[in-house]
Amino acid sequence: MSKGRLEAFSDGVIAIIITIMVLEMKVPHGGVDLEALRPLAGVFVSYVLSYVFIGIYWVNHHHLMHAVERVNGRILWRNLYLLFWLSQVPFTTGWMGENHFAPLPTAVYGIVLLNAAIAYYLLVLAILAHHGKDSRVATALGRDFKGKISVLIYVVAVPMAFVNRWVAGALYVLVALIWFVPDRRIERVFGKG
Amino acid sequence: MSKGRLEAFSDGVIAIIITIMVLEMKVPHGGVDLEALRPLAGVFVSYVLSYVFIGIYWVNHHHLMHAVERVNGRILWRNLYLLFWLSQVPFTTGWMGENHFAPLPTAVYGIVLLNAAIAYYLLVLAILAHHGKDSRVATALGRDFKGKISVLIYVVAVPMAFVNRWVAGALYVLVALIWFVPDRRIERVFGKG
């Protein structure tokens, strides 16, 4: 089975998630001064963060599928499972942003990101099982240092949201940075990975 | 006529349906505790069920089109007819979820699923008529045990919604399981199909 439609479908779903999320920022009816924009500031920040997260998943999905040669039913479903958790991001982004990173919304946001990270890992495992340990995709993935450290940071950040919301927020930003910054620099900081 | 655009268009429509459906879960404005999430619980369950159903249709459509070699006008229109019924799923999902599986919404949900199943069957017939009984797609489809049993279960589940809503709900879940669980196991339970 070819990977073409899995890529096309995933592109469609991720394009909708990332675009609709930003479109959720609603026109402030009636106000035409800076005061009217103020309530949007917190929401804007949380949307930018989520835009970067969804962007990271798209770029990684792009790289991952580039190395994939064929797909099976299990891979299709694990991909759908990943897309399900990504589709929960806009909802939790809005809830967290509207309530100024209140403890529960911030924790729920982390739980969604954690589940997405686990779903991505399960997708990778299904791809490796289908291609074999010596395949091109196995070599391309390597030891997946970033994936494992992300899960670890989320596990710390979720309970931290109830202690200090800004520490939890900073940990989410840290995960985004780990993926965003090119690999060489990360490795210099955290060791060879 | 090539099948490329039929696949691309169907991917687009199904991606929009499955994503928008989940995005329909609205941010609980104002509340930041678990109490604010409680009304969403029933809605969440119905959305997960519908996500799996739409996912099943996408995976099946993927498999079906994989074996298709060419399309004609009739196939394009039967595909549009299937997409029409799939696009009714989010509406009925929300209605059923918000009202805790009340009889009429639960029955309407089943009617939409039944129509989608019939539309899929009509699409398969148009494809078989265009390819011939000895074609690769005819062999790949086989006797379509799952399609027939699904229609049968929906026909039972719709009136059952007025007797006992949970039995109707359980029958919908049963259909999802029949498609979700790999074929071998199903066949062991229901006979050789």
Added chain:
Amino acid sequence: MSKGRLEAFSDGVIAIIITIMVLEMKVPHGGVDLEALRPLAGVFVSYVLSYVFIGIYWVNHHHLMHAVERVNGRILWRNLYLLFWLSQVPFTTGWMGENHFAPLPTAVYGIVLLNAAIAYYLLVLAILAHHGKDSRVATALGRDFKGKISVLIYVVAVPMAFVNRWVAGALYVLVALIWFVPDRRIERVFGKG
């Protein structure tokens, strides 16, 4: 310049229009009996009609682009102009459906369809100018009987909406039927076209 992205972009826009339009039918909050569905009946009818119209445009666009060999800037823009008018269909569909085919909404609906038909014709002209009169696409299009009769019927239907709304509605359905029913039968009724 290849036609691949024009097809992909058009598929995306038409998929969004046709899907979002149907998603516009909103869950009747609170009601769980047939009474709650009644206000949706008129809306449902108008959405089905528009679904068929958008479906016809997609199928025709599919056939048209199939015969096209290359595109230029003018074709890209005329295609965007067609998509603009198609994107006005959901808005006018809702307005007409909610108000039980009231004169002005029904006339505006016809004006949008008329503009879409003209835009399609302009797109065809740009394609013919780019490919030459003896090209495959020119042969495939032929004398475009359906396109011309559609424009004529819309021109009659729009003022008719202020005289008798049901006549206007019936004329819209007639246009849909002209495109929907396979060509042979149409030609038998209206002459050789």
Added chain:
Amino acid sequence: MSKGRLEAFSDGVIAIIITIMVLEMKVPHGGVDLEALRPLAGVFVSYVLSYVFIGIYWVNHHHLMHAVERVNGRILWRNLYLLFWLSQVPFTTGWMGENHFAPLPTAVYGIVLLNAAIAYYLLVLAILAHHGKDSRVATALGRDFKGKISVLIYVVAVPMAFVNRWVAGALYVLVALIWFVPDRRIERVFGKG
């Protein structure tokens, strides 16, 4: 890394932006006369302007990617950055249109267009850096007269929104015309560029 998915994803995002933007024009509930359409007039004008802007970006992106041979991580992210600013267009379009080109919304609209123009320029730079100065894409881009003059006009238009809103609006229309009108004529007016 191939450019196929970058094109498909961008097509998806731009298709969603351009379509949802027009779908934002809401049905005037209750009114069925011309009076009911009047409040939509200003909004309609601003949406048409933004439709043309997004259309211009899609056509340019189409041309740009046509000449691109391969992509890297930096190009993927700069493309996402461009899409982010384009996704801000619907929000500011609605705000500006609803408030009859009031100073602040009109200035914010210009700031979004300015950022999109800069993002496009950064994308072009990343592509040139990846392909080299003698590549086909470098030749195709030439001196990018239109890109530079657009940025200049936006820089003038944004503060002008606080002096005279119609001058700012006219400058936005001017940028659209510069891109819309075929190159030859532009060059005759502004010099060889």
